[in-house]
Amino acid sequence: MAKTHGDPIKSLYVHVPFCARKCSYCAFYSEPSTGEEINRYVSALVRELGWVAPDLKLESVFFGGGTPSLLNLKQWTDILDAMEKHRLLPASEFTVECNPATVSLDKARLLRERGVNRISMGVQSLDEQLLDRLGRVHSRDMVFRSWDTLRKAGFDNLNLDLMFAIPGQTLAIWDATLTEALALDSEHLSTYEVIYEEDTALFAQLQAGEVKEDEDLACAMFEELVQRAGAAGLEQYEVANFARPVWRAAAPVRPPLPDVPAHACRHNVNYWRGGSFHGLGPGATGYVRGVRARNWANTQLYCEQIEKGRRAIESSECLSPRGRAGETAAFGLRMVAGWPFETFLQVAGCDLRTEWVAAMDELVANGWGERTPERFRLSAEGLRFADSAAQLFLGSK
Ligand code: SF4
Missing domain, CATH: 3.30.750.200 (Transcription Regulator spoIIAA)
Structure with a gap:
C-alpha cells in the first residue's frame, strides 16, 4: 500500500x-x-x-x-x-x-x-x-x-x-x-x-x-x-x-x-538531520520525502480504519522547500556539531550561507552562535536557548 x-x-x-x-x-x-x-x-x-x-x-x-x-x-x-x-x-x-x-x-x-x-x-x-x-x-x-x-x-x-x-x-x-x-x-x-x-x-x-x-x-x-x-x-x-x-x-x-x-x-x-521516517500506530507522525503525515491519535479510530483496509492518517502536509529547509536548519542546530554548510546543502537543497545570513549574524552577535568557514553551530549558551534560536529559521512555509 x-x-x-x-x-x-x-x-x-x-x-x-x-x-x-x-x-x-x-x-x-x-x-x-x-x-x-x-x-x-x-x-x-x-x-x-x-x-x-x-x-x-x-x-x-x-x-x-x-x-x-x-x-x-x-x-x-x-x-x-x-x-x-x-x-x-x-x-x-x-x-x-x-x-x-x-x-x-x-x-x-x-x-x-x-x-x-x-x-x-x-x-x-x-x-x-x-x-x-x-x-x-x-x-x-x-x-x-x-x-x-x-x-x-x-x-x-x-x-x-x-x-x-x-x-x-x-x-x-x-x-x-x-x-x-x-x-x-x-x-x-x-x-x-x-x-x-x-x-x-x-x-x-x-x-x-x-x-x-x-x-x-x-x-x-x-x-x-x-x-x-x-x-x-x-x-x-x-x-x-x-x-x-x-x-x-x-x-x-x-x-x-x-x-x-x-x-x-x-x-x-x-x-x-532532517531525514525521512515512517510513523506507525495511533498518533504517530511520519515524515517521508517532504510530506508530514499524522495518524489518528485515537486507538479505536486507528484500529477501525486499519480493519477497513485503510491507512489511519488524520492529516498530511506537504511542506514547501523553503519551509522544509528552515525546519531542517532549526532541528539540526540542536546538535552540538551544528550544521556543516556542505551537509546542509546536500540535505536541504539550499545554502545556509546565503539563505539565513541575517539569522546567523544575529546569533553570533549575541553570543549564541559560532561560525567558521565550514559550519555554523550554537555556542554553549546558545544551546541552552536552542528553542528561541530556532525561531529565527522557522516561519516560512
Ligand atoms: S503517561 Fe506514559 S507516555 Fe506519558 S510520560 Fe508517563 S509513562 Fe511516558
Missing part, C-alpha cells in the same frame, strides 16, 4: 499508546487499556506494518509511547514475527522504551534475542517524592532492579531518561539523582526540562498557582548536568543528549556517523 518512489526509508517510529497510568506532565497520546484493546492494536499495527514494509530498508527502529514494555510476550512475539516476515530485521539500531515497572527477565530476553539492541528507560528521577509528584508508576528501587534485569538479558546499549526543573526539585536533589544515575554507567543519557503543556495535570497546578517556574534554577541544573555528564565520560552531542564516545557493546562497531559519539541515538540523529 505504501507508494514507493525514491530510495527506501531507513527509519521507523512505532507508537504504543498505552500506559498503566497518566503522568502529571505528559501530553503524549496514551491511555490506560485492557488486554483486549492491546490485542486489537497489535493486529492493526501488524497490518499497517505490512503496508509500509515495501518502502522500508531499516537502519533504525524506535518503539516509543506510551509504554511499549507494557505489551506482553505474545503481543511482542506477534510484532517481531511480522517484522521478520517482512524482512525488516535485523536493524542496526532497534530501540524499545521501557518503564521500570514493566520490565521482566522473560520479556527482556525475548526482545534481546529477537533483535532489539537498545533500551531506553524512563527513569525521570530517583527521588521517591518527585516520582510521586510526577505520577510515575515506578519506584526508585524498580529502576535499579530493572537495570540489572536488562544487563542480565544481554543489553549493552542502554539509555536512561531524566527530568530536571521538576517542581519541588532542589539543586541538591538533582545532584543526588545525577550521582546515582551516572553510577549506573549507561551508554546514553537523555534529559528533559519539565515543560508545562496544556491539558496536563502539571499545567493545571501551574495555573492554580500551586507550583511555579524558576528559570534560574533550571539553568543551574542544566549547567550541573553538562558538567557532571562530561566528567562521567558522556559526551554532549545534542542540547540534552549525551553518549559514550567509544563503542562498548559486543555487537560489531556500527559505521560511525559524522560528528557524534559512537553511542549516539542514530534514530534521533536522523530526525535532527
Whole structure:
C-alpha cells in the first residue's frame, strides 16, 4: 500500500499508546487499556506494518509511547514475527522504551534475542517524592532492579531518561539523582526540562498557582548536568543528549556517523538531520520525502480504519522547500556539531550561507552562535536557548 518512489526509508517510529497510568506532565497520546484493546492494536499495527514494509530498508527502529514494555510476550512475539516476515530485521539500531515497572527477565530476553539492541528507560528521577509528584508508576528501587534485569538479558546499549526543573526539585536533589544515575554507567543519557503543556495535570497546578517556574534554577541544573555528564565520560552531542564516545557493546562497531559519539541515538540523529521516517500506530507522525503525515491519535479510530483496509492518517502536509529547509536548519542546530554548510546543502537543497545570513549574524552577535568557514553551530549558551534560536529559521512555509 505504501507508494514507493525514491530510495527506501531507513527509519521507523512505532507508537504504543498505552500506559498503566497518566503522568502529571505528559501530553503524549496514551491511555490506560485492557488486554483486549492491546490485542486489537497489535493486529492493526501488524497490518499497517505490512503496508509500509515495501518502502522500508531499516537502519533504525524506535518503539516509543506510551509504554511499549507494557505489551506482553505474545503481543511482542506477534510484532517481531511480522517484522521478520517482512524482512525488516535485523536493524542496526532497534530501540524499545521501557518503564521500570514493566520490565521482566522473560520479556527482556525475548526482545534481546529477537533483535532489539537498545533500551531506553524512563527513569525521570530517583527521588521517591518527585516520582510521586510526577505520577510515575515506578519506584526508585524498580529502576535499579530493572537495570540489572536488562544487563542480565544481554543489553549493552542502554539509555536512561531524566527530568530536571521538576517542581519541588532542589539543586541538591538533582545532584543526588545525577550521582546515582551516572553510577549506573549507561551508554546514553537523555534529559528533559519539565515543560508545562496544556491539558496536563502539571499545567493545571501551574495555573492554580500551586507550583511555579524558576528559570534560574533550571539553568543551574542544566549547567550541573553538562558538567557532571562530561566528567562521567558522556559526551554532549545534542542540547540534552549525551553518549559514550567509544563503542562498548559486543555487537560489531556500527559505521560511525559524522560528528557524534559512537553511542549516539542514530534514530534521533536522523530526525535532527532532517531525514525521512515512517510513523506507525495511533498518533504517530511520519515524515517521508517532504510530506508530514499524522495518524489518528485515537486507538479505536486507528484500529477501525486499519480493519477497513485503510491507512489511519488524520492529516498530511506537504511542506514547501523553503519551509522544509528552515525546519531542517532549526532541528539540526540542536546538535552540538551544528550544521556543516556542505551537509546542509546536500540535505536541504539550499545554502545556509546565503539563505539565513541575517539569522546567523544575529546569533553570533549575541553570543549564541559560532561560525567558521565550514559550519555554523550554537555556542554553549546558545544551546541552552536552542528553542528561541530556532525561531529565527522557522516561519516560512
Ligand atoms: S509513562 Fe511516558 S507516555 Fe506514559 S503517561 Fe508517563 S510520560 Fe506519558
